[in-house]
Amino acid sequence: MTKSIQKILIANRGEIACRIIRTAHKLGFFTVAIYSEADRNALHVQQADEAVFVGPADPTSSYLHSEKVINAAIQTQADAIHPGYGFLSENADFARACEDAGLTFIGPNADAIALMGSKRLSKIAMLQANVPCIPGYEGGDQSDAALIESAKNIGFPLMVKASAGGGGKGMRLVHEASDLAAHISTARSEALNGFGNDELILERALIGPRHIEIQIFADGCGNTLYLGERDCSIQRRHQKVIEEAPSPFVDEQLRKRMGEAAVAAAKACNYCGAGTVEFLVDSDKQFYFLEMNTRLQVEHPVTELVTGLDLVEWQLRVACEESLPFTQEDIQISGHAIEVRLYAEEPRQNFMPQTGKVKVWKPATNARTDHGVYQNLEVSSHYDPMLAKIIVKAESRASAVRKMARALRETQIIGINTNKHFLQNLVQSPAFLGNDVTTAFIEQHAQHEDMKGSLSPSFSILAKAALLFALTQNKHASTLVHDNALNKLTPTWQHSMGFAYPIIITCNDVTVSMTVTPFTDHYRICDTGTKTEVTLTLLDLTPQSLVVEADKLRSTASYAANGNTLFIDDGTGHFMFSCVTHSKVDSKKTQGTAQVNAVMDGVIVALLVEQGDTVNAGDTVAIMEAMKMEHPLKAAIKGTVHLSPITAGDQVKSKQTIATILQADEVIHEQK
Template sequence: MKTTIHKILIANRGEIACRIIRTAHAQGYYTVAVYSEADRDARHVELADEAVLLGPADAASSYLNQQRIIEAALATQADAIHPGYGFLSENADFARNCTQSGITFIGPRPEAIALMGSKRLSKIAMLEAGVPCIAGYQGDDQSDATLLQKATEIGFPLMVKASAGGGGKGMRLVWEENELDTQIRAARSEAQKAFGNDELILEQALIKPRHIEIQIFADAYGNTIYLGERDCSIQRRHQKVIEEAPSPFVDETLRQKMGEAAVNAAKACQYCGAGTVEFLVDTHKRFYFLEMNTRLQVEHPVTELVTGLDLVDWQLRIAAGEPLPLTQQEVTIKGHAIEARLYAEDPRQQFFPQTGHVWHWQPPREANDVRVDHAMQVHSAISAHYDPMLAKVIAWGDNRASAARKLTRAITDTQLLGVNTNKHFLARILMSTGFLNDAVTTHFIEQHANTSAILGSADPSFLCKAVAAALFICSSHISRAEHWQAAIVQQFPITLSCNEKRSALMITQQQNVFSVTDATCQQHIEFYMVTRNPNGCDVHVNGVRQRMCFWRNNDMLFIDDGQGHYQFNNVTHHQNVHHNTVQATDIRAVMDGAIVALLCNEGCLVESGQTVAIMEAMKMEHPLKAQCTGTVSLHVSQIGEQVKTKQVIATITPTREDEPRE
């Protein structure tokens, strides 16, 4: 049955909202964006034909507010709602409410969403449909005693998993029986907090498997096909980092078997629309159902590049009541595509999420073989309210090596200053022997990328520090070295701070030649500043000319030297006090977020390293620990209180003479 659609409301934000708007406009649809107060000037708001404010920055008051979103659709006379991914994309109640309001939900039926949203119920359905599943327990008896008994029957190691949700929450790998009781309680508590559902399932743990997923599509006429596979094995904290299609591990026989199993999974729940069936695959190429995502996936672009199809276009066609555009026999896969997710996180600090402002943004030049999905703009705020993924960089090649090479270059050419990202980490992975030799499993990062050579250094090189010093003493107007005509020798003392470490430097300048010395570290370097503009400079040192990207505002400078992203502050004229004297006993918020637990009372005694409070930001919990042994003085009063980056949460008054630890 055909459905008339003229205008589509995108119930999402960021790069996926921009990506959906692009296809919708290309197909002649009008679009409506929704936004929170934090996203007033966001790119997706500018791209849409109309936009509606939902509410405050927190997701619960904005992008998760079902009533406001449906009201926005009705007010703008939108015929359909596309949920993107995340937020309400897999919420069966939202899909049902859209339909009841006379709005087409661009996704599967609510019943399919509900079934596949439960790992416990979906696994039961898959077993009945003959889809291979990992041995485990998914029964409705959820008592601790039953779970303990079933775990013993399954054997160790095993996985304890939350039945609802995803993203690694409520998931625990248990190696020995004596850990089980504690891990079950922890997983249950985390699942209840994250999803409002503390149901668990148990599964035999597959050690170092591949994570391979099948893209499926189904229409309202009973046609279901698969569009090949994606290898999403490179992950950290159960979050995907790099994805590729096709998988170098999958041969034609395995592809057909997994594809047919995915189609059976979709038919088992009378599926309609885009979906992804995820599998774990062992070294013997035995595959097991993991879960089904009833939405468009973050990594859908790699499938688009190897098939030449627009998956959002397919979603819109099916929602409008059209049949699938292709049959299974007409699907072809050409070449290889790889996607890398650019996250606001610092691999040099255990992938800690980052917040701040984007002061300079320059994506790589897009061509036929390189694509960038993003919503970035200069002065964009990277807040703690939303997921830390900033952009996706995707490249296509005739083969895997070609795609990896093109993607590495595209990532390297991406310039983002103001917030630490995993940019250099991604590029180093793609160039690593482990990746190029396809030694890829879900443990890839722990095995092959947990080294300083790939994670990078938190401290800048002396050359980077020296160039930063030179940029501070240079005027900020556009100039070329040959225009610096002053032949006199000038000498300046300058003190820089980076990562709370100070460096007292002496810099000598004669025209475009700079000589920098750090007497304390007995380091010295000389270089030529060949060219300089507001966001980049070329320096010539030791016979090599190299380019650095920077952004400067008075005494603050961000610089990317090709090896890492660093923030420098010119503190030459700051009072030189011992930096521990004021802050050493303060416990500060690591970023903007909310306090979710206070584990100590006012005036109580704590030990060094003891957790005093827990804050939540960017969908993660962060323990805030005492830096010394002493007495607690709280500066926050209640759970749920919103805090800002570096805000003092508590102060510890030392009870011993030794200095608080760094």
């Protein structure tokens, strides 16, 4: 290596930082992690050689604070900063600040970042480089009048996009000319709030295209190569969910055309390092430039698996001024790789982000899992809800799909709701297996309950939950569970007449009364309301796993029990149960009153009503922000608003009451 880099600070967190640390250590580099107040015990902090505290949990005061990050590198005598992906990785000012501080920024030069960070300017540059672009407007006149006039020539439907944006913020699909002005206003506001820049572009909307991106790599010696493509069409809210390489839609000719266009795009901005050129491809295999990400992508592992290259390794080598030792002809694509993103979110409630503590974490044995997860990890509302990436490779797409389904089934994460079962259902769906994959996939194929799962637990999992509560809350049984002395369990808790042990449990606002009756070699569990019952034979029990047999069918459930709370997943869904056997259960709901509660830990960014206002059911009362997303909090009934003592900017906890809506008769009653 020709440039002396010995120690690297990773300006990121979670699975991103862990991924970079792994390769850096393999190559002999020393590493420095940075961490916020929320990440004191994070896995990336544990894995790095050194770690520096950079501030509060809020990213703008820690991970996004350029001065603190650079000071941490200087303090630890690091030679270089790797920004990872996200946070500061596409911040041109930060790249320049690193250079000014004498630090090597492991990424492209600041000018390339600035150019490609503007959708408007990058599109102009791509047109000049003869890279195919979607017809639209990217002019300097940003008045509403200019945008509306240009839209007449583009035609509808069209996309309004924030020039400096990403991740779906400041982006609107407009079908009718009459709606354009309102969408321009909303997109401009989102762009200014999210990116500090309210510039917009317009593009003709491609309905249901493929989202296909080309991985490029360039060194400082003038060599620029493309490393095949990734199909990232399955998205939700413009966020990728599943990625695969190669794309089953792309043939050799299209791959060559897109690859050469991506190389031309990179050369147009004097690019150096790893980058991704993203295209939209229609059903006729016509492709159009979307944007260039001047960093490593979240989905880079699928490219690594089919090319045999470690992209982080080559980022570090190029930063040390090495040249690429291979040519375009040397790049060979072998097999098929699929990656899914494991999010802390609840598909059964419109993919609501989740916070909480991970009680059990066991990655799959037949897959590569890039993650920053560990047992007792506290998932907060401050950062992106992505927990891990699960990646598999096989000789064919069909084999890779089968392998991924098993990897998802093997992955155990208990204590917090995730999209694991949704992903498993998705990859096994006929539409995915049949390669009916476009950016409209989730909207078209994944909205029904069979795909998302049900919030109501089945009797099968209710029975397992009741048995676990009975066992873990029984004084003698509890000791034996933790001692794993299964052969002694049943005799300590039984009755010659078959005593029915009562268990009342709640799950998602549903209360069920059960009984568990122990016999010599089995348990009978009954739902006293429906009179449904099942006989379970207990085969194995550990503090994290339950194995039972019912009707000659053996099944396993992962669980975590803590007093009156139980988290359990038997392969059909992750559920949290509360045991209220010895609590007073109020079966009467307050009439005429409805609370508006925070859906999770977060920040109230706007209150849209005032004390005493009248609202209708469905009206938005407040907007909260958590996990990089805004969540409208709506009134459930028509009535008068009684606000809690909360103002915009306040931090709130999950289920904290923001307002109470009182129906008219309830208000009269209160006044009396």
